[in-house]
Amino acid sequence: MGTVVPSMQGHSGRGVRMVIEIVLLAILLVAMAMSTKLVKIGSGADSQTAQFEPAAYGKKQFPKTRAAIEKRAIAADTLAAAIAKDPDAAGKQYGVAGGGVGPEMSVKFTGVAGKEDSGVYEVKVPGLPDSLVVRVQTGPAINGTDLRDDTGDITFGQFTNQIDYQNAGYAINSEMKKEVLSKIDTAKLTGKTLSVVGVFQLVNPNGWLVTPVKLDVK
Secondary structure, three states: OOOOOOOOHHHHHHHHHHHHHHHHHHHHHHHHHHHOOOOOOOOHHHHHOOOOOHHHHHHHHHHHHHHHHHHHOEEHHHHHHHHHHOHHHHHHHHEEOOOOOOOEEEEEEEEEEEEEEOOEEEEEOOOOOOOOEEEEEOOOOOOOOHHHHOOOOOOHHHOOOHHHHHHHHHHHHHHHHHHOHHHOOOOOOOOOEEEEEEEEEOOEOOEEEEEEEEEEEO
16 A cells, blocks of 8 residues: 655645735735825825815905906906907907806906996996996805906816815905905995906806906095
Protein backbone atom coordinates (compact mmCIF):
# COMPACT_ATOMS: atom_id res chain seq x y z
CA MET A 1 0.00 0.00 0.00
CA GLY A 2 1.52 3.25 -1.12
CA THR A 3 2.08 6.34 0.99
CA VAL A 4 -0.46 9.20 0.49
CA VAL A 5 1.26 12.55 -0.13
CA PRO A 6 -0.89 15.68 0.60
CA SER A 7 -1.37 17.90 -2.38
CA MET A 8 0.24 21.36 -2.08
CA GLN A 9 -1.68 22.80 -4.98
CA GLY A 10 -4.66 23.98 -2.91
CA HIS A 11 -2.44 25.52 -0.26
CA SER A 12 -0.38 27.29 -2.89
CA GLY A 13 -3.47 28.73 -4.60
CA ARG A 14 -4.88 30.03 -1.33
CA GLY A 15 -1.58 31.61 -0.46
CA VAL A 16 -1.33 33.44 -3.77
CA ARG A 17 -4.89 34.75 -3.40
CA MET A 18 -4.16 35.95 0.11
CA VAL A 19 -1.08 37.84 -1.06
CA ILE A 20 -3.06 39.46 -3.89
CA GLU A 21 -5.82 40.50 -1.48
CA ILE A 22 -3.29 42.04 0.90
CA VAL A 23 -1.65 44.00 -1.94
CA LEU A 24 -5.01 45.24 -3.21
CA LEU A 25 -6.03 46.32 0.29
CA ALA A 26 -2.76 48.20 0.70
CA ILE A 27 -3.29 50.00 -2.63
CA LEU A 28 -6.82 50.95 -1.58
CA LEU A 29 -5.66 52.36 1.74
CA VAL A 30 -2.94 54.43 0.04
CA ALA A 31 -5.45 55.79 -2.49
CA MET A 32 -7.88 56.73 0.28
CA ALA A 33 -5.13 58.50 2.19
CA MET A 34 -4.07 60.46 -0.87
CA SER A 35 -7.62 61.56 -1.68
CA THR A 36 -8.47 62.59 1.89
CA LYS A 37 -8.23 66.31 2.55
CA LEU A 38 -7.98 67.56 6.11
CA VAL A 39 -9.88 70.81 6.57
CA LYS A 40 -9.29 73.03 9.56
CA ILE A 41 -12.50 74.42 11.00
CA GLY A 42 -12.76 78.12 10.23
CA SER A 43 -10.42 77.93 7.27
CA GLY A 44 -11.31 79.11 3.78
CA ALA A 45 -11.94 75.55 2.59
CA ASP A 46 -14.27 74.95 5.51
CA SER A 47 -16.28 78.08 4.65
CA GLN A 48 -17.03 76.66 1.21
CA THR A 49 -19.18 74.00 2.81
CA ALA A 50 -20.78 76.34 5.35
CA GLN A 51 -24.45 77.16 5.15
CA PHE A 52 -25.23 79.99 2.73
CA GLU A 53 -25.96 83.26 4.54
CA PRO A 54 -27.95 85.60 2.25
CA ALA A 55 -27.54 88.77 4.34
CA ALA A 56 -23.77 88.47 4.50
CA TYR A 57 -23.58 87.61 0.81
CA GLY A 58 -25.71 90.60 -0.20
CA LYS A 59 -23.67 93.00 1.90
CA LYS A 60 -20.45 91.79 0.31
CA GLN A 61 -21.72 91.53 -3.26
CA PHE A 62 -23.85 94.65 -3.74
CA PRO A 63 -20.95 97.16 -3.80
CA LYS A 64 -19.31 95.08 -6.54
CA THR A 65 -22.56 94.88 -8.49
CA ARG A 66 -23.17 98.62 -8.18
CA ALA A 67 -19.65 99.46 -9.34
CA ALA A 68 -19.96 97.16 -12.37
CA ILE A 69 -23.32 98.63 -13.40
CA GLU A 70 -22.16 102.23 -12.96
CA LYS A 71 -19.07 101.52 -15.06
CA ARG A 72 -21.02 99.92 -17.89
CA ALA A 73 -24.11 102.17 -17.83
CA ILE A 74 -25.03 103.74 -21.19
CA ALA A 75 -27.00 106.96 -21.59
CA ALA A 76 -30.66 106.11 -22.15
CA ASP A 77 -30.98 108.01 -25.43
CA THR A 78 -27.93 106.24 -26.91
CA LEU A 79 -29.18 102.87 -25.72
CA ALA A 80 -32.73 103.46 -26.95
CA ALA A 81 -31.49 104.41 -30.43
CA ALA A 82 -29.32 101.29 -30.61
CA ILE A 83 -32.18 99.05 -29.49
CA ALA A 84 -34.61 100.62 -31.95
CA LYS A 85 -32.16 100.02 -34.77
CA ASP A 86 -31.30 96.40 -33.92
CA PRO A 87 -32.20 94.89 -30.51
CA ASP A 88 -29.97 91.85 -30.98
CA ALA A 89 -26.94 93.91 -31.94
CA ALA A 90 -27.58 96.34 -29.08
CA GLY A 91 -27.78 93.47 -26.64
CA LYS A 92 -24.47 92.05 -27.82
CA GLN A 93 -22.76 95.45 -27.80
CA TYR A 94 -24.04 96.87 -24.52
CA GLY A 95 -25.55 93.96 -22.61
CA VAL A 96 -24.60 90.91 -20.61
CA ALA A 97 -26.23 87.57 -21.26
CA GLY A 98 -28.72 87.07 -18.45
CA GLY A 99 -30.34 84.02 -16.98
CA GLY A 100 -33.63 84.71 -18.71
CA VAL A 101 -34.99 85.57 -22.13
CA GLY A 102 -32.94 88.68 -22.83
CA PRO A 103 -29.64 90.41 -22.05
CA GLU A 104 -29.13 92.62 -19.02
CA MET A 105 -28.64 96.28 -19.97
CA SER A 106 -27.00 98.89 -17.74
CA VAL A 107 -28.45 102.38 -18.23
CA LYS A 108 -28.36 105.90 -16.80
CA PHE A 109 -30.85 108.73 -17.22
CA THR A 110 -32.52 111.76 -15.62
CA GLY A 111 -36.25 112.30 -15.86
CA VAL A 112 -39.45 113.29 -14.08
CA ALA A 113 -41.33 110.66 -12.09
CA GLY A 114 -44.94 110.21 -13.13
CA LYS A 115 -47.60 107.91 -11.78
CA GLU A 116 -46.80 105.17 -9.35
CA ASP A 117 -48.13 101.62 -9.27
CA SER A 118 -47.13 99.28 -6.43
CA GLY A 119 -43.81 101.02 -5.92
CA VAL A 120 -42.99 101.28 -9.62
CA TYR A 121 -42.79 104.77 -11.16
CA GLU A 122 -42.99 105.74 -14.78
CA VAL A 123 -40.23 108.20 -15.59
CA LYS A 124 -40.40 110.65 -18.48
CA VAL A 125 -36.90 110.88 -19.89
CA PRO A 126 -36.08 113.68 -22.37
CA GLY A 127 -34.79 112.49 -25.73
CA LEU A 128 -36.59 109.16 -25.66
CA PRO A 129 -39.46 108.32 -28.04
CA ASP A 130 -42.99 108.52 -26.61
CA SER A 131 -43.48 104.85 -27.44
CA LEU A 132 -40.81 103.88 -24.92
CA VAL A 133 -42.07 103.48 -21.35
CA VAL A 134 -39.37 103.64 -18.69
CA ARG A 135 -40.29 102.45 -15.21
CA VAL A 136 -38.20 102.30 -12.04
CA GLN A 137 -38.63 99.90 -9.13
CA THR A 138 -38.59 101.60 -5.72
CA GLY A 139 -39.99 98.88 -3.46
CA PRO A 140 -41.01 97.66 -1.06
CA ALA A 141 -40.88 94.63 -3.38
CA ILE A 142 -37.95 94.48 -5.78
CA ASN A 143 -38.73 91.85 -8.37
CA GLY A 144 -36.39 89.91 -10.61
CA THR A 145 -32.72 88.95 -10.51
CA ASP A 146 -31.30 91.71 -12.71
CA LEU A 147 -28.80 92.80 -10.06
CA ARG A 148 -27.57 89.23 -9.69
CA ASP A 149 -27.33 88.57 -13.42
CA ASP A 150 -26.05 91.89 -14.76
CA THR A 151 -22.37 91.44 -13.92
CA GLY A 152 -22.11 88.06 -15.63
CA ASP A 153 -19.81 86.94 -12.81
CA ILE A 154 -22.41 85.18 -10.65
CA THR A 155 -23.32 81.71 -11.88
CA PHE A 156 -25.33 78.77 -10.61
CA GLY A 157 -22.19 76.67 -10.28
CA GLN A 158 -20.97 78.89 -7.44
CA PHE A 159 -23.82 77.74 -5.20
CA THR A 160 -24.80 74.45 -3.59
CA ASN A 161 -28.30 74.38 -5.02
CA GLN A 162 -31.01 76.33 -6.83
CA ILE A 163 -32.42 77.73 -3.59
CA ASP A 164 -29.11 79.35 -2.63
CA TYR A 165 -28.71 80.71 -6.16
CA GLN A 166 -32.18 82.26 -6.00
CA ASN A 167 -31.54 83.61 -2.52
CA ALA A 168 -28.39 85.30 -3.78
CA GLY A 169 -30.56 87.43 -6.06
CA TYR A 170 -32.92 88.31 -3.24
CA ALA A 171 -29.97 89.14 -1.00
CA ILE A 172 -28.47 91.63 -3.46
CA ASN A 173 -31.90 93.23 -3.97
CA SER A 174 -32.35 93.53 -0.21
CA GLU A 175 -28.95 95.15 0.24
CA MET A 176 -29.74 97.60 -2.56
CA LYS A 177 -32.92 98.59 -0.70
CA LYS A 178 -30.86 99.27 2.44
CA GLU A 179 -28.09 101.17 0.67
CA VAL A 180 -30.17 103.12 -1.87
CA LEU A 181 -33.92 103.16 -1.34
CA SER A 182 -34.02 103.39 2.46
CA LYS A 183 -32.60 106.90 2.21
CA ILE A 184 -35.44 108.11 -0.02
CA ASP A 185 -39.13 108.76 0.61
CA THR A 186 -40.20 106.46 -2.18
CA ALA A 187 -43.90 107.16 -1.54
CA LYS A 188 -43.61 110.78 -2.71
CA LEU A 189 -41.63 110.78 -5.94
CA THR A 190 -44.33 111.80 -8.43
CA GLY A 191 -43.42 115.12 -10.07
CA LYS A 192 -39.82 115.01 -8.86
CA THR A 193 -36.72 114.73 -10.98
CA LEU A 194 -34.87 111.45 -10.63
CA SER A 195 -31.30 110.68 -11.66
CA VAL A 196 -31.02 106.93 -12.04
CA VAL A 197 -28.31 104.39 -12.72
CA GLY A 198 -29.64 100.87 -12.98
CA VAL A 199 -30.25 97.76 -15.02
CA PHE A 200 -33.10 96.16 -16.93
CA GLN A 201 -33.57 92.98 -18.91
CA LEU A 202 -34.17 93.62 -22.57
CA VAL A 203 -37.38 91.72 -23.23
CA ASN A 204 -39.66 94.42 -24.64
CA PRO A 205 -37.75 97.15 -26.53
CA ASN A 206 -40.57 99.59 -25.73
CA GLY A 207 -40.77 98.81 -22.03
CA TRP A 208 -37.86 99.02 -19.59
CA LEU A 209 -38.30 98.00 -15.95
CA VAL A 210 -35.21 99.40 -14.27
CA THR A 211 -33.80 98.19 -10.97
CA PRO A 212 -31.67 101.05 -9.63
CA VAL A 213 -28.29 100.89 -7.97
CA LYS A 214 -28.18 104.68 -7.67
CA LEU A 215 -31.18 107.00 -7.30
CA ASP A 216 -30.90 110.73 -6.61
CA VAL A 217 -33.98 112.88 -6.11
CA LYS A 218 -34.08 116.57 -6.97
